[in-house]
Structure formats: structure tokens, C-alpha cells
Amino acid sequence: MYRYDAIDRAVLADRTAEFRDQVRRRLAGELTEDQFKPLRLMNGLYLQLHAYMLRVAVPYGSLNPVQMRALADIARRFDRGYGHFTTRTNIQFNWVKLDDAPDILDALAAVDLHAIQTSGNCIRNVTADPYAGAAADELEDPRVWCEAIRQWSSLHPEFSFLPRKFKIAVTASPHDRTAAKVHDIGLLLRRGRDGETGFEVIVGGGMGRTPYVGPTIRAYLPSDRLFSYLEAILRVYNRHGRRDNIYKARIKILVAALGAEAFAREVEAEWEKIGPEGDLPRAEIDRIGAAFTNPDFVADPASGDFEARRAAEPAFARFVRNNLKAHIRPGYGIVDISLKGIGETPGDISADQMDLVADLAERFGQGDIRSTHEQNLVLPHVRLEHVHEVWKALDAAGLATPNINLISDIIACPGLDYCALANARAICVAQDIARRFETPERAEAIGEFKIKISGCINACGHHHVGHIGILGVDKKGEEFYQLTLGGSGAEDAAVGKMLGPALPIDRVTDAVEAIVDAYLRERREGERFLDTLRRTGDAPFKEAVYAEAH
């Protein structure tokens, strides 16, 4: 994992001291709310319905145990003993007091964390494959590039006041676990014909009120030219992106307006001007890369009684089937920790649970913890012989729900329970659906099924790319929910299609169940829900949901 140097630390210390003074001036009345709000947002501090919320950046979803314990400590001292992992792979604290915020930032800085660029029209935290450095199907570790992007984009003077927020995803696996195609820029690492690595560059994807799957503007960019190319894209966006209308300010609108080809031509022309001078020297990439080589792997470690226990203990076998993924090294596995306990709030984790995850990462996971955009955690490097012990410990703490990628592994934004922008709640809808499909046998029989819920059109809960997307709308002051079908945030990215009229809150879970039942009737051997839907179209599902209403 990358470690901060003295300069990074000095920057953070300065920034926290500056914010402490800004808070003092606000409380003393020297700053008005209009003056102060942009300053607090630059430090990740939002005002929600019940309290301030602090959004802490988890750089490309990577945490070490010391950082996780610091988050637990903050949860205990300054919040109500818990935190909330989000679809941006960040963590939010929901009950923060303004006068505590500077102390929290100090506590974060002590472990190389901060809340800078978690809000505002700048380059936000990079999304990485949560299995980076571990996935069996990966070309090389994308975190090296993520860290380089983090350093390049942090406090970047030219790109701190873009037309709108800007999100970049990097993945090096054919299976996309980052939702790269609905980011402002998606970088897919590829091997070129010359055997070197490069990126397929996707620009202009996004969600919000105008969702787009981003087009590819360059099929192959040699990786050593990445930074000049990123600079060219951002410069074109900075120059031509709309600043007159907040709803049309994202790069996706510019790319769609110009057309991908014309946009690409603009970028290439700008790129030409910048030239290789805008690139990071190889030596610097190598320096960063050195932080990600993990020396602690054992060649071909024994798997102990892993297989025997798996055969003997059905509950463990179920956990292994759903929450253990193939590792690039023999004898290791990737353990998914579900933050989707049945009836719990998706993404929520208590301070005690955070401490446990930190301990397990330290004892069994080479000190490496990841957060995923699906609001779960990952221990990417666990020896198979330790998986049973890890499972036991997780299970005792309520963290071993065997539902990764299943119907109860639901993304939900904070919605009207917390968010000042919400139209409707999202969390309770997720909880109700998860309870309906609580039986693990049933969930496994249904198979991969992604439900994603947002409390308003901003789409923080990724509803556009849910197999079933659920969007909260306000109908004359009542909570209604608009269902979409057929979205995907993976390599087969697609924006879901609206199914029909919005439903009242008490009909949503029934509608989901009707869709599931129709799928089970219609599906052919080996089909996921998405495959069946793509084959049949939405008629059987429309019928199933709306038939009784006629």
C-alpha cells in the first residue's frame, strides 16, 4: 500500500489547520453560511437532514488496518458508533457536529486519510477494481495507476474548478467490477499487440438525470502516455463543458452533444500540443509501483482442512460459493465481506465490526482491506487454510451473510432517511426486499441479481444500472418508486428501461417478487435474470407487475 511522505503530511496538516480557522470564523459570525458552505464542502462536510455528514475519501477503496481502526475510533468518539460505506467506495459519518469536524480531520490525517475532493467540481476519488492485485483474471495491478492519478489530481490547480464533478475508474480485468462505463472516464487496462499494456479510454458515461454508457474514444492508449491524455480530456472539458446549467455540466453532456468522434478529435489535437512532456516519467511510476508489490505471499501454501470443512459444513460451503473468489495465486482466496446483513442498512458497519475487520486483515489478510462500489468490504489476500477461521469470526459479528451478487446484496443510497436532496427513502425498501428473499437457498436459486435503489434522480444508488433499478419519486408528497429493468454496471453496461407507472412504497417488494417469479418461469438453463430479460424483452415482467392492477 502507498505511504504518505513528509510533503503529503505537511499538506494535510496545513489544510486541517486552515479548516479549523474557517470553522472558528463561521461560528464567530465572521463568515456567512454562503461564504462558509463551499469551504466546508471542500473538506467533505455536508449538511444533511439531521446533522452534518462527513465524507471521508478511501483512496481507490484501499484501507489498512490502522486506518480502519482510526475510522472505528472516529465512529465511537464523534458519531453514533458506526459509519456508512457508499457506492463511491468512501465512508460517511452521519452524525457529525461542526465544532468536532476539525478534530476528526486531524484524526484522519494521523493515519494518512482526509476528506479533500470528496465534494465540489473537481476530480473525485478514483474507483478501482476492489480485487486489484488479487483477481485471477487481472493483467496487472491497477492501483499503481490509481495512486498516480490520485497524486496528479490532488489539488490540481487547473482542474479544481471544473464545470462539474469528475469521476475516474480504472480496472485491469475483463470483468468490470468498477462500473467504469458509467464514470466520466473509464480506463480499461489492455495488453497491446506489442505485449505492452495500455488503456481503452471511455469518456462520458454517467448516471444522474441523463444516464449514458460512455463511448470509447480511444481503443488503445499506451500506458506511459496516460497523463498527457487525461490532461487533454480534462482541458477540452474545462474549455467546452457547460457552466450555465448545472444539469448539463457533466462531461457526458459535452460528449453527447459533440458526438464521441468529434470529442475524440478535440482531445487528440490537444494531446498533440501537450506531447510527452505531460507524462509521468517511468521512474516515478516504478517508484509508486514498488509500494504495491506485496512481499508476504508464500509460494503454494497448504490449504489445510479447507476442502474437508467445505464438504462437512454446508453453511461454510455456502459462504465459500458466494463470498470467496479466485485469487491470482494458488492457495489464496479473495474474501468478500457482506455489509448487507438481512434487514440491515446497506453499507453500514459498526465500530466493533470495523475493528474486527482490521484484526482479521492483520492476522490473515496481509493488512489489506478494500471497499467496493457495491457497498461491501473485501479481504483480498486470505490463505485458503485460514478462510474457515475468518468466516467463523465474521459470522460471529454478523458480517458473513453469504449473499454477494445475490438478490439481497442491494445497493441503496441514504435516501430520505438522511439526504437533504431525497424524494423518498431507499434504505427501508432495500431492507424489505432483503427480508422477502432472506432464505439463502431461494436467493442462490435465483442467482446473480442486482437491485439498486436511489432516493432521487441523482442516482447515487446506481439505479440506472441495476438489473432492477428502483428510483424514489415524490408524488404529491408521497413516496413512490419507479422501476427500471435491464441495467448493468458491468462490462455489459446498459441503462435500464422504465417498466411502467411508479408504485407506492407498499407494492415495491411484491413487484420485485413478481418479476423474480416471472424470471424463474421464463428462464432457460444457465441464464441469469439479465440474460432472460434480454431474450424475452420486458413484456412478461410488465405483465407480472401490472396485471393485477388492471
Added chain:
Amino acid sequence: MKALTANRLSDGEVVFWKDGTWVERLSEAQVFSDEAGAGEAEASARTQRTVVIDPYLIDLVDSAGFWAPVSYRERIRALGPTNHELHGKQAEGGGAVEALRQAHGAARSSGRVNLIRRK
């Protein structure tokens, strides 16, 4: 009937107007029956810039003998998040909390819509 609400600057807590000061419980809030009185309080609240953020008026209806916000959003603000029944004001329980939970009014938070319009 109306009440005047805001978030407290120092900690973000939802607060309600009572004769020039702020209380945390809606059940203790001052209730206005006339537009003029409500408007005057709102104007006065807006000058308390180091105490609260964005004061606005909300509409109330009767629920089991207590005043409850017509808007669902405002009921959540007055209670706390529905996913954690021990977080927020609802934690203390009692008749006033129950009345808010049972309230059925449905309307947009008009005061908030006006606030957004002003910006």
C-alpha cells in the same frame, strides 16, 4: 397551522422556533395560526446567522392531539431516520413521537420549496 424550523449551526440538529429561541422537540415548538405572526418569526429567525442555518416554515396537521408536519420529509426531520429507531429525536419515545409516526398527511415541504426558490 405552521411551525418554524431550521438546522442548528453548531451541530446540524433539527430545531424549532419558540419565542425567539430554538427547541429540539416539535412538541415544544411555537405554533402559528396566522400568516403574519409566522412570517415575522421567520424574518427574525433569518437574522440569527450564527445560531441556525436556513430557517423555513412548515405546515402542520393534527395527529392524535399533537401537531405533526404535513410533509413526510419534515416528519422524518422531526423524528430521525426510520432505519435506526434509536437515532435522532425519536429515541426518547412517548406520545408526541408516536403521534408523529402515526401522522398521515401527504404534501411537499412547501417551506423548503420556497427556500430553494429564494436561492
